[in-house]
Amino acid sequence: MSLLIVGTVAFDSIETPFGKAEKTVGGAATYIALSASAFTRKLGIVSVVGDDFPMTAIDEFHKRGIDTSGLQIERGKKSFYWSGRYHTDMNSRETLITELNVLADFQPVVPQSFRSADFLMLGNLTPAVQQQVMSQMTKRPKLIVMDTMDYWMKSMPRELAETISRVDVLTINDEEARLLSGEYSLVRAAQKIMKMGPKYLIIKKGEHGALLFYDKKVFFAPALPLEEVFDPTGAGDSFAGGFIGYLDKTNDTSFDNMKRAIIFGSAIASFCVEKFGILRLLELSAADLEERVQEFIDLVQFDISLE
């Protein structure tokens, strides 16, 4: 199988109650690709950076089999930059700086070798850019997963609705699901959103886990209760990366396999938050992952036999 990921590759400055990280490598596509590479080795990214982006980071991509032929490098320009601060409860954050830089007029180009990718992950970006990527595919991918955010719901609802109507799985958080649907109840919100196009909806609830809706069915995956969340940046993208990476590896998009994929995604996300930025993802071993998935099994499995 093969997996194409589109999204930002960027610099982040992060402040949490535990410390600060200045201009560390981040971006949705970075987290998604690093997480997906724990499962699959035939994956590539479509993104853009400036010539300030470190070769060492690109090297880390290559070491994990991540094809960067779709990563445009703009000379004399700067990479996308985001700076934010988390509050004590880690559930709320404020954006201090957003510098679009190279992202301002990004025209994605999908490399020939990825135009027939089986799995397509549209990381959070302008809905128009997400559509351009879909339009360049020569074959409809087996599964298109899309992430987005409240900003696009407020600023360009029409373009967003158009993009959403073309994907299979939408991943958003609980507040975004409420905003997009106008419904407070997540069950009702899900019913409305699935009528907009996606057959599957994943609602991410941060430390409270994630819900997968499909038809009349719903699956819930908890987040692992952690002693400390060090830095939540990238948790949602790591979750999406683990999810689609696992689906690509197993080449099975059944509901039952999606449940497994969500557990693997949750496991990867639980590592991501243990250190600043992408640090923990870079150290992740297959044994770590397997041990963590066992913790998820122990966390929720029970044995009730109804007569």
Place this chain on the structure above:
Amino acid sequence: MSLLIVGTVAFDSIETPFGKAEKTVGGAATYIALSASAFTRKLGIVSVVGDDFPMTAIDEFHKRGIDTSGLQIERGKKSFYWSGRYHTDMNSRETLITELNVLADFQPVVPQSFRSADFLMLGNLTPAVQQQVMSQMTKRPKLIVMDTMDYWMKSMPRELAETISRVDVLTINDEEARLLSGEYSLVRAAQKIMKMGPKYLIIKKGEHGALLFYDKKVFFAPALPLEEVFDPTGAGDSFAGGFIGYLDKTNDTSFDNMKRAIIFGSAIASFCVEKFGILRLLELSAADLEERVQEFIDLVQFDISLE
């Protein structure tokens, strides 16, 4: 087996975005007993009401096998009365009126026939009253479960600590766990609270489910995603009632059986919120319950085999 429940039996006036209920029958012991009676028929309550309390309600207790010989009826006095209003998100509520009435100088008396009960549920009440009940038991119950609230943590921390030190299972919500322990992380909060005495700690997170901590282990039970929460009053008490009722019925206090008990408790709580006050609990059938537990199984069960 046999189960003794102590807690309030009261009148509630409830206002939610869906409507109002005036002076409806409520109270912790009421919800706990009605929920527990879905599992076990050898149970009794210790509480107090005024002579304004309706005989029809006492009749409902009797129909479900709930022994009321420990329910004191104070002539010429009024029952405990609480009035509250829920906001749109149903997660926050404000207390409008609290009239202690008969509760002001309540001296619990455990009937002879329940002094050697196997299971004891201490519903939310003054820590001193909870202790008096424990002291009247002629035999240490197999399991003592205690509920409490932030009010006692702030107003009488010393008496509360003394009571907590004598119980096996403490059930509180996430904010109360943080308040009691001084730790934001629920994992750390649990470690500290279990050092105060209880071997088991249940942290209730409302619509986000519940966590059961024991030694180094943790189990998570989700709340069922509902289209509508009509009235959250009594959800925590129904959960506790289902939990201890199931334990009494099965007479098994192993960690694995506690997991099952928490799922049954969650199922009962999910019914409780469907109508105002105790209405839905009064209509509950065994078939309803079985169907709902199956929904919980479908909600969280997945099948991953690690090599």
